[in-house]
Amino acid sequence: MSEPSERAHKLLVESLAAWRLAGSVERAADGALVIAGSRKDIRIERVPHEMFRWTVAIDGRRRPAISLVAVLRQVREALDPAYAANRVRVAIAPLVPFE
Amino acid sequence: MSAIPASVLTGFLGSGKTTMLRHLLRQPEFSRTAIIINEFGEIGLDHELLEASEDSFIELQTGCLCCKIRSDLSRTLQELLQRREEGRCTLFDRIVIETSGLADPAPILQTLMTDAAIARHLVLGSVVTAVDAVNGAATLEREAVSQKQVAVADRIVLTKLDLTGPAKPALLGWLEELNAGAPMLTAEHGRVDSADVFASGLYDPQTKSAKVHEWLAAEAHGHSHARHDAEIKTYAILRETPIQAVALTLFLETLAEHCGPDILRLKGIVNILESPGRPAMIHGVQHVFHPPAWLDRWPSAQRSSRIVFVTRCVPQRWVEALLEAIAEEVAEIGRVGPPRSSLKLSAGVQLR
Numbered sequence A: 001m002s003e004p005s006e007r008a009h010k011l012l013v014e015s016l017a018a019w020r021l022a023g024s025v026e027r028a029a030d031g032a033l034v035i036a037g038s039r040k041d042i043r044i045e046r047v048p049h050e051m052f053r054w055t056v057a058i059d060g061r062r063r064p065a066i067s068l069v070a071v072l073r074q075v076r077e078a079l080d081p082a083y084a085a086n087r088v089r090v091a092i093a094p095l096v097p098f099e
Numbered sequence B: 001m002s003a004i005p006a007s008v009l010t011g012f013l014g015s016g017k018t019t020m021l022r023h024l025l026r027q028p029e030f031s032r033t034a035i036i037i038n039e040f041g042e043i044g045l046d047h048e049l050l051e052a053s054e055d056s057f058i059e060l061q062t063g064c065l066c067c068k069i070r071s072d073l074s075r076t077l078q079e080l081l082q083r084r085e086e087g088r089c090t091l092f093d094r095i096v097i098e099t100s101g102l103a104d105p106a107p108i109l110q111t112l113m114t115d116a117a118i119a120r121h122l123v124l125g126s127v128v129t130a131v132d133a134v135n136g137a138a139t140l141e142r143e144a145v146s147q148k149q150v151a152v153a154d155r156i157v158l159t160k161l162d163l164t165g166p167a168k169p170a171l172l173g174w175l176e177e178l179n180a181g182a183p184m185l186t187a188e189h190g191r192v193d194s195a196d197v198f199a200s201g202l203y204d205p206q207t208k209s210a211k212v213h214e215w216l217a218a219e220a221h222g223h224s225h226a227r228h229d230a231e232i233k234t235y236a237i238l239r240e241t242p243i244q245a246v247a248l249t250l251f252l253e254t255l256a257e258h259c260g261p262d263i264l265r266l267k268g269i270v271n272i273l274e275s276p277g278r279p280a281m282i283h284g285v286q287h288v289f290h291p292p293a294w295l296d297r298w299p300s301a302q303r304s305s306r307i308v309f310v311t312r313c314v315p316q317r318w319v320e321a322l323l324e325a326i327a328e329e330v331a332e333i334g335r336v337g338p339p340r341s342s343l344k345l346s347a348g349v350q351l352r
Helices: A006-018 A068-079 B017-024 B069-085 B105-114 B136-142 B144-151 B169-179 B210-220 B245-262 B316-336
Strands: A024-027 A033-036 A042-046 A054-058 A061-065 B004-011 B033-038 B057-060 B094-098 B122-132 B155-159 B184-187 B232-239 B263-270 B280-285 B305-312
Touching (some): A006 A033, A006 A042, A006 B316, B017 B094, B017 B155, B017 B184, B069 B094, B105 B122, B136 B169, B144 B210, B232 B316, B245 B316
Parallel strands (some): B004 B122, B033 B057, B033 B094, B155 B184
Antiparallel strands (some): A033 A042, A054 A061, B263 B305
16 A cells, blocks of 8 residues: 555545535654544545555445545545535547547 | 717626627627627626727726616717717717626616716617526526516517527516517627628617516615625636647536536637637536637737636636646646557446
């Protein structure tokens, strides 16, 4: 495991505030991010060199997440009962302009 | 000097006002038009989207026009007229004022009709209101100011029909209830009938509903109140480092996923790493994000990305943290190459 970056830490802190959810985000001794004081215990680890770059353990149940965006979705689904996932797909198509 | 008509282009956030104005300014009959644009935000972008001549264009960035109406609009118009008189700008014979999407039109109209300092030189021309066919009904349901914008109109221009097909009965019902007398035009990608859109002649409040009379009378008596929902905030994200296209996509997706209805308006000019010479203009309204428009070149010397937000309770700190974290992750994936387990994916794996 490697440590989630400071930016990931900050994003989780700001996300809880933006979603008006209780809880704090702290670093465990091994570097993982732990969300405490909320409806569920959540532990977030970085998994280097893997397709699923993150593991999110919610009340002990571990699930992989492919990106930070997926981590956010898992955290919000776990903590926010009012959250109705809106799986919008934004296609920035074309990704770069045609010449 | 005969009185110059000053027309008002209004409509809620993201209703397509600037796109329409951009189209109109390319038409020959609009070549002698001065533009005043008012944006509700720290950083204006609309002026970079318009191809108006610099000297007959004024951007009001001091706040929302309707809140500072007695001072800023009147002073700006006087300044514009002075420039014209002294030959310091194009000899315009029409002024179009594009209001901010949150603007209450009543004090603007009242000022244009009665302000003594400008009354000798200007007359209130047409009032045109853009209504977004995608979000229009929901916006009219939720935002009182958007109802006012429709009620005062001489012309209503339905926009974004290319996304929805014919306007939905709920929206048409709202428009009928608020302003049955206003002819309805349509605009496809901003293309509206340029001969007709501002052709209603001078503004006549007597042709409007009793409600409109009440609002204008209240403004005439100096009635003042908090015009905007206190929860609505505007801010801009600035970024010097170019953004990878996929990071921008993820960022916009995540915004829409977690707070779509509360993103009242998003627009920006973005320096995409893969397209350094051609910035992307991005637009979003609630859940709807439009494909980016790729500009042929940067409109000014500034090369930083600037994204302006008008939101209801979406903190700036979260938006900034989100963009930074996504950009970092995408850059890291680009540096380390494909993951070693990328070949392990098989049918049935749930991508989260």
